[in-house]
Amino acid sequence: MANQSDQEFLNELDKKLWNAADKLRSTLDAAQYKHTVLGLIFLKYVSDAFDLRREELKAQFADANHGYFLDPADFGGVDSEEYQAEVNAELEVRDYYLETNTFWVPPAARWEFLQNQNKVVIAGELEVDGKKIRSVGQLIDNALDSIEQDNPKLKGVLNKRYTQLQIDQAKLGELIDLIATVPFKHASLNSKDILGHVYEYMLGQFALAEGKKGGQFYTPKSIVSLIVQMLEPFKGRVYDPAMGSGGFFVQSEHFIREHQGKIGEVSIYGQEYNHTTWQLAAMNMAIRGIDFNFGKEPANTYTNDQHPDLRADFVMANPPFNMKEWDVGVSDDDPRWNINGQQCRPPSGNANFAWLLHMLFHLAPNGSLGLLLANGSMSSNTNNEGEIRRKLIENDLVECMVALPGQLFTNTQIPACIWFLTKNKGERVSAAGKKLRNRKGEVLFIDARNLGYMKDRVLRDFNQEDLEKVTSTYHNWQTGNAYENVAGFCFSAELKDLEKHDFVLTPGRYVGAAEEEDDGEPFAEKMQRLTAQLKDQFEESARLEAEIKKNLMGLGYEC
Incomplete structure (x- = not known):
């Protein structure tokens, strides 16, 4: 958690970044300026990281106790042209940067070069590495292209479309100058944490600006954190088949780091259909130094599964709700629709269970x-949905259901829930090292609809106390450590309970109503007292009504 000073720094950074977006808002729509601004911020970050490594190397070249020491005596002294030339030559050796996982940034992609040369391009033509550069957009595309060529990890990742932008070149130059003031250096925050904050903030703001369309790639941080904290992905393969910009992977990294785990013990797999969002996700991983496999290309999860042989230890997703016509080109006997030998094809009109069975x-x-x-996924019997839900329950695959409060999402008011499934409820040790008890034949229901707070007039959010309440309930139930049913909040149900409710999985049906505090007054006496009180109030109401009629008649009105 950031301290007050760090948070103030980040808040100021937020304002600066949104001002950057505002410079383009009048000429580009939200979807375009999202990628325009984030692409430039990424370019600024890799350039700053490269410059930091250069400063480290300069210090090491001058340190007699360091293995990279360059003795000035061998080159005619520290002020000699020969010594300075040797230092400059060594600063251009790529291996020095690659050994610390720093992206190599070619001269034409360094921020100082862009900031200086964008004004030259606006005034006329510029030649860079034998290429004729005729616009600021082309200058930026050339920088991104050169970074991709020199860094295989970024191949196909960067959004090189600045030349195509229908925007005043001077305005794009102003944006470069503004982003030049964004600091990726701070006393207590490292550059990756700062850039991570930038991404989360900007994606959230763009989701608001884009409205419904924006929400298809942005999941509220608190919801992502809740799922990650409940699943505890310490070791193994983590997969998101509708990954958007990679929020689940980022929160998994935060979780592992906060709990002193090793990010190298986790493998990241994802898939995304939208090309530019796929690029955002890959860029998001690259800047954090996280190895990832997002398939060969952006692709439809149903018709072009990029990881057909993957069996992941943790699967997390927030796919589009109630998606229609998802199954064009998908076979009826696809093996993904098989539940323990029973074929359960999801309905064409709604992809909810298609996502679930794919995962x-x-x-x-x-x-x-x-x-x-x-929420409809918990109770709907439309087409084949009720039958699929019944088979999931009968095969003991459902572990926990969490009902969420409304107003959590920027893009939809549809009430939502979280499904937690597992293929093994038997006694075992989890990836987090917890000894899980035998939970066969049991399902935990958590009703979290009353949790959270209104962060503004439109959106609700969870605080850390809310997250901890849900998470600890789930983990205590899994381990058998101090778990208790709490009326109105949580209930551990058995298969017979679910059968009684026709396999509907809505938590409210099982947790019941919260118990009211006992005031010590017997029910019969309280009922008699309240009935008498209500009678008195009715009599008083009749008396006041007669008085009003009398006064109105005195004023000449008929009643």
């Missing part, structure tokens, strides 16, 4: 799955 198919034997879906 279940890719789940390892001891894996865990967390999926955000619309």
